[in-house]
Amino acid sequence: MELKRVVVTGLGALTPIGNNIEEYWNALINGVSGAAPITYYDTEKHKTKFACEVKNFNVEDFIDxxxxxxxxxxxxxxxxxSDEAILDAGITADNVDKHRVGVIWGAGIGGLETFQEEVLYYAKGDGTPKFNPFFIPKMIADIAPAHISMKNGFMGPNYTTVSACASSANAMIDAFNYIRLGLCDVIISGGSEAAVTIAGMGGFNSMHALSTRNDSPETASRPFDATRDGFVLGEGAGALVLEEYEHAKARGAKIYCEIGGGGMSSDAYHLTAPHPEGLGVIAVMNNCLRDAKMKPEEIDHINTHGTSTPLGDVAELKAISAVFGDHAKNININSTKSMTGHLLGAAGGIEAIASILAIKHGLIPPTINHSVVDENINPELNLTLNKAQKRDIKVAMSNTFGFGGHNACVLFKKLEE
Structure with missing residues (x-):
């Protein structure tokens, strides 16, 4: 069967460096760090006292x-x-068939704060199981797309993908496949996460995964820098409206780009550490290129997973060199996590948006906070260090990898009519 073409017609973002698409993009290209001391709870006894929180956000401005x-x-x-993305795409009850509009969302953890609060409340009692009736519906990871579909009346496929930090990239690949197979016209995809909690920070600290640079939070996320010491936890959401090309054209929709392909793989190696030679990452990028029917030398830009961990950054860049060979030095590589921190299950969503906006504006956001060269990293690679770089981008890839060895890669390209 002939596969349908899939395009992106709407974007929405709520991030540690901007509460909408315009704010997010302006902060990205200007190299703004979202890391700061945690405001949600007392960090006195905590090893890491900072994170990338969403700022200046009052939920009642948006939700009853x-x-x-x-x-x-x-x-x-x-x-x-998702509200921003749907509005941006111009989706209304009159221009879509609600039975052919779905929501496929990503979340690595889900309602961690709710779980923490309910269990702590129970622990303070006499052992009688007293819980909020909304405890389970607030906590479960599938509930975000349920809320989006109920609010908008979308009656197509509705579920959450859970693959740690690859969750929202997996969600986008699923959405892409549903549409190109002709099963849906429109799918709202992306991901959200809110794990900046006592349990979230404490759990990652116990794994020695987080940076402990408490004296300089704003510079703590430093992908590819020799002095990196772990990732910075972030929170927020990124939403994309994926749509069948002819359907988008028929309703006169604005089109940001086309989705060319998606790849998935597994490291099959370790619970939390990447394969040192990046074998799973090599596989996922090759799978993505194969799915998109594109050659390595056609790629202009890669938004890396780039978490600022000692092992992960080196393994990913080794994999890029292995897949792209001599062309690797011609690719603009970056890590927007240097600014946003690591949004776990939402990372793929906001980084896909960064890749799409880079294509639209011909401008690649920088990898900030880099000052010390890592001798384990190929010096020929262009890591887009500390300053945005102009470039005509025809094809961009976005990598996301999760604990458990889950790898996902999505390819975006300028629309060819």
Missing amino acids: RKEARRMDKFAQYAIVA
């Missing part, structure tokens, strides 16, 4: 107070970002 109280923050963030 009563309704908001029935949602964990990760679901609130999903609603806000």
Whole structure:
């Protein structure tokens, strides 16, 4: 069968460096760090005292107070970002068939704050199981797309993909496949996460995964720098409206780009560490290129997973050199996590948006906070260090990898009519 073409017609973002698409993009190209001391709880006894929180956000500006109280923050963030994307795409009840509009969302953890609060409340009692009736509906990871579909009346496929930090990239690949197979016209995709909590920070600290650069939070996320010491936890949401090309044209929609392909793989190696030679990452990028029917030398830009961990950054760049060979030095490589921190299940969503906007504006956001060269990294690679770089981008890839060895890669390209 002939596969349908899939395009992106709407974007929405709620991030540590901007609460909408315009703010997010302006912060990205200007190299703004979203890391700062944590405001949500007392960090005195915590090893890491900073994170990339969403700032200046009042949920009641977007969601009715009563309704908001029935949602964990990760679901609130999903609603806000998806509302922006749906409005941006011009989706209305009159120009879509609601039975052919789905929501496929990503979340690595889900309602962690809700789980934490309910268990701590129970622990303070006499052992009687007293829990909020909304405990489970607020906590479960599938609930974000449920809220999006209920609010908008979308009756197509509706579920959450959970693959740690690859979750929202996996969601986009699923959405892409549903549409190109002709099963849906439109799917709202992306991801959200809200894990900046006592449990979230404490859990990652116990794994020695987080940076502990408490004296300089704003420079703590430093992908590819020799002095990197772990990732910075972030929160927020990124939403994309994926749409069948002819359907988008028929309703006169604005089109940002086309999705060329998606790849998935597994490291099959370790719970949390990447394969040192990046074998799973090599596989996922090759799978993505094969799916898109593109050659390595056609890629202009890669938004890396680039978490600022000692092992992960080196393994990913080794994989890029292995896949792209001599062409690797011609690719603009960056890590926007240097600014946003690591949004876990939402990372793929906001980084896909960064890649798409780079194509649109011909401008690649920088990898900030780099000052010390890592001798384990190929010096010929262009890591787009510390300053945005202009470039006509025809094809961009976005990499996301998750604990458990889950790898996902999505390819975006300028639309050819």
